[in-house]
Amino acid sequence: MQLFNYLPVALLAYATGIAAAPDHDSGDHSSATDGDSADFTPAVNCRNDICYSAVVPEATASSDSGPIWFQIYAPTKFAWVALGTGSTMSDANMFIIYQDGDGNVTLSHRQASGHTMPQVPANSPVTTTLLPGTGVSDGFMVANFRCDNCTTWKSGESLDFSSAGTPMIGAWQEGDPLDSTDVEARIGKHTGSPRIFSLDLSSAIKATAGNPFVDDFAVPEEANDGGSEDADAEDDSAGDGADGESAGVGRSSLVSGGVAAAAMMMGFSLLM
Ligand SMILES: *[C@@H]1O[C@H](CO)[C@@H](O)[C@H](O)[C@H]1NC(C)=O
Numbered sequence: 056m057q058l059f060n061y062l063p064v065a066l067l068a069y070a071t072g073i074a075a076a077p078d079h080d081s082g083d084h085s086s087a088t089d090g091d092s093a094d095f096t097p098a099v100n101c102r103n104d105i106c107y108s109a110v111v112p113e114a115t116a117s118s119d120s121g122p123i124w125f126q127i128y129a130p131t132k133f134a135w136v137a138l139g140t141g142s143t144m145s146d147a148n149m150f151i152i153y154q155d156g157d158g159n160v161t162l163s164h165r166q167a168s169g170h171t172m173p174q175v176p177a178n179s180p181v182t183t184t185l186l187p188g189t190g191v192s193d194g195f196m197v198a199n200f201r202c203d204n205c206t207t208w209k210s211g212e213s214l215d216f217s218s219a220g221t222p223m224i225g226a227w228q229e230g231d232p233l234d235s236t237d238v239e240a241r242i243g244k245h246t247g248s249p250r251i252f253s254l255d256l257s258s259a260i261k262a263t264a265g266n267p268f269v270d271d272f273a274v275p276e277e278a279n280d281g282g283s284e285d286a287d288a289e290d291d292s293a294g295d296g297a298d299g300e301s302a303g304v305g306r307s308s309l310v311s312g313g314v315a316a317a318a319m320m321m322g323f324s325l326l327m
């Protein structure tokens with residue numbers, strides 16, 4: 056059955072843990088990390104250049120409700136890339152990103168009630184908001200988003216902000232860009248097996264509000280697992296690189312973090 060080809064099915068079927076889907080905080084776009092980048096560290100899972108990150112606002116962690124921030128970072132050789140939260144398939148939250156055809160990404164929140172193609176739920180309290188730093192650049196797509204009302208879901212599961220290992224699921228499909236702004240775009244069968252992993256949400260608590268995936272944390276450090284082919288990128292960006300690279304940010308700057316990452320963000324800003 057065609058339906059079985061869909062990501063959510065496989066993802067959730069394999070999931071065996073809790074659901075962990077941090078949400079992002081407010082739409083506060085301030086570059087809070089500029090001044091206090093040391094007060095938190097995102098929870099990150101990176102492999103083969105596909106990275107999933109989460110940051111939990113302190114207020115959300117302490118009250119078990121409120122926004123959570125997520126980042127999905129992946130090469131554009133994938134038609135779509137998804138992050139799923141939840142240990143069971145039913146009604147878990149899935150966040151699927153794909154290119155919108157105009158230099159940005161579409162974020163589609165979906166759920167599946169069983170072994171069916173995940174759908175955009177009709178009456179979900181979940182809301183997602185794409186934040187600055189989101190975009191497509193030089194072979195990578197990045198979605199920084201805040202998710203509201205993602206801490207619990209219908210099946211009774213919830214995110215565990217005190218756990219060092221909250222179960223998550225990742226999946227993707229290699230292929231041509233969907234180039235769609237439709238959140239209900241059809242997605243094809245995932246490539247290979249889903250990635251079952253966990254995020255240490257307990258270590259990803261951020262005291263202040265605002266998009267955490269800027270500046271120092273614009274790109275997960277672990278994304279550099281291919282080796283730092285351009286270790287000088289950081290220095291370059293510190294100089295005149297900010298403007299010069301904005302038109303075409305290279306992978307070297309995407310993965311070098313720090314100043315280079317900040318330069319990348321500036322590039323996105325110019326595009327806005
Ligand atoms: C992509 O869209 C988000 C949400 O509107 C925005 O914040 C971001 O700056 C956009 N990125 C680019 C490269 O235009």
Ligand SMILES: *[C@@H]1O[C@H](CO)[C@@H](O)[C@H](O)[C@H]1NC(C)=O
Pocket residue numbers: 121122180203204
């Ligand atoms: C969803 O989140 C918003 C913003 O945090 C909040 O105001 C609202 O009460 C929440 N709705 C539900 C159903 O939890």
